[in-house]
Amino acid sequence: MVRNLKDSVVLVxxxxxxxxxxxxxxxxxxxxxxxxxxxxxEAKQDNLRSQIKDPRVRxxxxxxxxxxSVDNAVKGSEFVFHAAALKQVPSAEFFxxxxxxxxxxxxxxxxxxxxxxxxxxxxxxxxxxxxxxINAMGMxxxxxxxxxxxxxxDSQDSDTTIAVTRYGNVMYSRGSVIPLFVxxxxxxxxxxxxxxxxxxxxxxxxxxxxxxxxxxxxANTGDLMVKKAPAATVGTIAESVAQLFGADSKxxxxxxxxxxxxxxxxxxxxxxxxxxxxxGDYFRVPLDTRDLNYEVFFDKGEVHLxxxxxxxxxNTTRLNVAEVTELIKALPExxxxxxx
Numbered sequence: 001m002v003r004n005l006k007d008s009v010v011l012v013x014x015x016x017x018x019x020x021x022x023x024x025x026x027x028x029x030x031x032x033x034x035x036x037x038x039x040x041x042e043a044k045q046d047n048l049r050s051q052i053k054d055p056r057v058r059x060x061x062x063x064x065x066x067x068x069s070v071d072n073a074v075k076g077s078e079f080v081f082h083a084a085a086l087k088q089v090p091s092a093e094f095f096x097x098x099x100x101x102x103x104x105x106x107x108x109x110x111x112x113x114x115x116x117x118x119x120x121x122x123x124x125x126x127x128x129x130x131x132x133x134i135n136a137m138g139m140x141x142x143x144x145x146x147x148x149x150x151x152x153x154d155s156q157d158s159d160t161t162i163a164v165t166r167y168g169n170v171m172y173s174r175g176s177v178i179p180l181f182v183x184x185x186x187x188x189x190x191x192x193x194x195x196x197x198x199x200x201x202x203x204x205x206x207x208x209x210x211x212x213x214x215x216x217x218x219a220n221t222g223d224l225m226v227k228k229a230p231a232a233t234v235g236t237i238a239e240s241v242a243q244l245f246g247a248d249s250k251x252x253x254x255x256x257x258x259x260x261x262x263x264x265x266x267x268x269x270x271x272x273x274x275x276x277x278x279x280g281d282y283f284r285v286p287l288d289t290r291d292l293n294y295e296v297f298f299d300k301g302e303v304h305l306x307x308x309x310x311x312x313x314x315n316t317t318r319l320n321v322a323e324v325t326e327l328i329k330a331l332p333e334x335x336x337x338x339x340x
Contacts, residue, residue, distance in 0.1 A: 023083070
């Protein structure tokens, strides 16, 4: 079902974050009638309010853990982009129950509220770390996905379409590696990398917005949507930043893999890739609609996994230093730094 954002009422949870604020500006350009920003940080809300200064943007202070504050923001919304989450890997490692409360229970609050209030479409944002998770943040996001799909499975007769999107490293998002490299290069300090051979997907914030909008307009309920993206090694990314800002590309210090990190990112596991449908720039993994009466699947399998690979940053298109440099130069934040 194709959905039009123009003249619609849209809620963005986590609306003051890197993705959320980019989506808010995108919705303004799309001509949304009302854009609701839901988050718990009043300082970030005030900062975004002063930047945007648009009467169509309304701010809702609350927490996804609190169902009443969620209901206040969801009621009357037509579409919901659910980006609110605890995303920092080290924080979740030390406080895993906090990740459970926000990423799983908080997401369930948003989804149940959306179904009960007749929202037309919900897109939940997930991460590559949910695929074969090895850290608490990834595990909580994996269970967020399972929760979304379970609610979608139980709500197939409702008016609400629920979809999940996954993406990997978003360039220049808050807490990502490129802003760190840029600061280190400008200050002529060593660029600290964990492992030069690590690979990471490269996607801009605008491309992450396009993925979420594609899911909203094209997904069936319970679908998992992934955008194809190129990748590069961490060493290549560091060298590109160093060259771009005139730093010594040999002044790169390898500090070792941090707790909870992977050598490469996975956007689709082997089992998911076996069921994925190729939509050109995107993959779609449809909802498994089985219920608890699934004895037939013990007698006869449905998917053959021999020779199937997952979709990872190791086997996608690999970029070299020059190609990564061109991608980084196109980022609005980098243009501003260079022009400044």
